[in-house]
Amino acid sequence: xxxxxxxxxxxxxxxxxxxxxxxxxxxxxxxxxxxxxxxxxxxxxxxxxxxxxxxxxxxxxxxxxxxxxxxxxxxxxxxxxxxxxxxxxxxxxxxxxxxxxxxxxxxxxxxxxxxxxxxxxxxxxxxxxxxxxxxxxxxxxxxxxxxxxxxxxxxxxxxxxxxxxxxxxxxxxxxxxxxxxxxxxxxxxxxxxxxxxxxxxxxxxxxxxxxxxxxxxxxxxxxxxxxxxxxxxxxxxxxxx
Ligand code: GLP
Numbered sequence: 001x002x003x004x005x006x007x008x009x010x011x012x013x014x015x016x017x018x019x020x021x022x023x024x025x026x027x028x029x030x031x032x033x034x035x036x037x038x039x040x041x042x043x044x045x046x047x048x049x050x051x052x053x054x055x056x057x058x059x060x061x062x063x064x065x066x067x068x069x070x071x072x073x074x075x076x077x078x079x080x081x082x083x084x085x086x087x088x089x090x091x092x093x094x095x096x097x098x099x100x101x102x103x104x105x106x107x108x109x110x111x112x113x114x115x116x117x118x119x120x121x122x123x124x125x126x127x128x129x130x131x132x133x134x135x136x137x138x139x140x141x142x143x144x145x146x147x148x149x150x151x152x153x154x155x156x157x158x159x160x161x162x163x164x165x166x167x168x169x170x171x172x173x174x175x176x177x178x179x180x181x182x183x184x185x186x187x188x189x190x191x192x193x194x195x196x197x198x199x200x201x202x203x204x205x206x207x208x209x210x211x212x213x214x215x216x217x218x219x220x221x222x223x224x225x226x227x228x229x230x231x232x233x234x235x236x237x238x239x240x241x
Pocket of ligand 1: 036037038039131134135138139140161
């Protein structure tokens with residue numbers, strides 16, 4: 001594992017964006033695994049800026065997002081599809097047909113999970129997966145559980161995650177209680193993983209995930225089993241390691 005510590009959130013964002021840019025420059029038809037949340041916003045802004053200045057071309061890139069709330073339509077402002085369009089896709093040139101996100105409105109959850117695993121396989125697997133981390137160690141929406149998850153599945157969100165994500169909704173009851181997410185095995189099958197962490201509230205879970213036991217109770221601890229993980233964090237998030 002590589003650890004890159006930066007002074008600020010902006011510097012963390014630039015470093016992680018540089019790793020992604022290097023991937024796309026070296027392999028223009030890369031499949032990028034993408035994340036939502038507050039943490040990647042700065043990364044996405046850098047990629048947009050570098051695309052606009054002519055430094056990165058995404059015309060052959062394919063993207064697969066980690067997760068999506070079940071029950072939200074793509075034009076719901078809280079859906080991850082909406083988030084991705086607003087914060088990244090509207091500013092870069094990944095062709096629309098190359099952008100993949102689980103369908104929150106799918107009628108048959110099992111069929112949607114199988115379809116999404118097939119999408120990832122047809123993209124040739126994930127070259128680089130960008131991750132944030134939940135306060136309870138979740139990656140994507142893989143919540144603490146008795147066993148590590150495998151492929152895409154539909155999951156019940158924990159109270160901790162609903163609490164954390166309620167800041168984006170008008171009221172807590174509006175937060176969907178279920179979501180689609182790539183499994184931990186899917187994430188570990190990415191060739192390269194970059195996890196970003198910012199702020200003091202992530203310090204404890206970063207220590208547990210990267211230096212504690214490898215346990216499904218801390219889903220991100222599975223990353224210790226991967227051969228190419230880069231943790232990019234600001235001083236506050238890395239303060240306990
Ligand atoms: C959500 C997402 C995760 C993300 C996490 C942390 O639950 N499903 O993919 O990593 O939030 O978000 P933030 O970066 O806002 O702390």
